[in-house]
Amino acid sequence: MRQEPINRLSEKGLRVWRIYGIIQTLIVFLVGIGVGVINYFTGQYIWLYIVDGVVILLMGYLLIYLFPKIRWTRWRYEVREQEIELQHGLFIVKRTLVPMVRVQHVDTEQGPILRKYDLSSITISTAATSHTIPALVTWEADELRGRISVLARVAEDDV
């Protein structure tokens, strides 16, 4: 077995994903309420209320608790001198290898929620693909961006 990449995301990233989960659950909740109201005025099927409630609870559990947890524990990255390696994925484990020579540019980005937690995402682009590391502490992301861009400039195509 090849070794997993060493570095993990910031623990605050997990908290941010939980917040995303809460927002998504809220949407599911509103839809669920809608279904409940329609049911109240049309059929008043008991079983539909139960299914409705169970679905909302289940989605809440998955979106707020389980999925962020799996995603966070799965997420690993490692920036070595000659390549970047990423591992992520919820149902499908994806391990990506990007040689430094192929890196064209690196961007960092910060949405409103990420900013509140002093986090940034970092996106590595090649000529044909782009890869995002979603939640790193801002100073860490900035440093990493600098490091990658230096390494990408140094790396030479020996093939």
Added chain:
Amino acid sequence: MMSKEKFTLHPISAVINFVKVLKEMILPLVVVIAVNGFGGESGGWTSYIIYIIYAVLLVAMLVSGIINWKRFRYWFEEEELRIEYGLFVKKKRYIPFERIQSLNYTEGIFHRPFGLVKVKVETAGGGATKEADAELTAISKEAAEQIKKEMNLAKNKDSDLLDEKLQQDELVVEQRKPLFHMSQKDLFILASTSGGVGVFFSGLAVFVSQFSELIPYETIYNEIIMFIRFGALLIALSVFLVLLVAWLVSVGMTFINYYKFTIWIEDKEIIITRGLLEKKKITIPLSRIQAVRIVENPLRQLTGHATVIVDSAGGSLAEKDEKIKLIPLIKKEKINPILVQIFPNYEFEANFTRAPKRSRKFFYRLDFLWMIPVAACVSYFFFPFGLFSLLLFPLSFLWGAWQHKTAGYWKDERQLVVQYRLFSRVSIWMEKKRIQAMTEHTTYFQKKANVSSIMTTIKSGVAGSATTIQHVEKADAESLMEWFEPTRIALIDIEKEQPL
């Protein structure tokens, strides 16, 4: 330093501009005429208003075509191709010669009597908009040569490049012989097998509807069956006729488009010329080619024919990925000798590692997931005949098994070859240095079966093109990742050097 004489296009380009617009307008016009003509009663002068509008538009188009031609200027200055054009607003575009990737020539039916060409200037792209390219609608062949000369002159400013160029020029003389020329016979096969599957099936339908004679329908509801049989035959026949016409048209189109298909190598560029009415000349710099594909559709696989396609980076920005037919049709055994000459860096003899037997289920199992509810619903609601939907299962199983049999890869130090099938069998050759990124995918079920998929991405056009090696042994997948990992390669190199 350079001549600053400004050149104009040939006057015929006014006509070409006009005809181009006319072509776009002809369909709405036909619709209008059809609606008005069959509408029955005419409503006085108002029914003519649309024609008047069209007439005015036509004149306007013609005039704008002429003005556009009058306004268009191009010249060479400071190692740039400079263009000035515009109907109302005067626009200027300066294209540095070093950024020009290729010049493509087309000779349409309007060009040929006058010995003219249309020149399309393709630049490196790189996130620019479509505007970055330039088109000279009609100039003389000498003028086209002149552009090429100016471009080479500018590019060869670096003296060491010049030497290289000179050497190449000597080579060019030897290599002027075409590498591949499609014979009339191959052209005919290409034309007749393109999109031929539909015709085959509708022909089959006609055959089957005739065949139903043998089934003892007479015993059941004679009258209804007579009607159904007649109806089925009629539908099948008309479908067959429509498809036959469509097929004949496509045969004709293919014949016209691919007539005299020839490829050369010149100056580290591949040059393709083709066309009967409109002669096209396409150049692809070898350095821009990212991958080579050999595609065999099932019909052509039977007759031992294949198509060779190359992926090119950059290029005309209109298309998202740039896949160019290098050889539209060729006998399979003739491919390698030609490709070896064009791409000396590639190794075209591949010895594929196939997906293991236990991964076969992954090729069809996922399809069953959606097929079960669909088949159940169809069977339930259309009871007796709906049961035919169950046929989907063996079919998709066979299809999956077929794909499984085709899936495989082969690698050597510098290149990776992947083979897979959707319907057509595709073999794709990629140099390691052209692969942008590589991803290993493992689902929960794959993990249990100890298999993995590998996705490689190359640049094609302005976007990427991904190829997946599906469900191979985990160990093989990991060895592929290691193969791609620069650090690992460096380590191996050090180990190799140590004993010395």
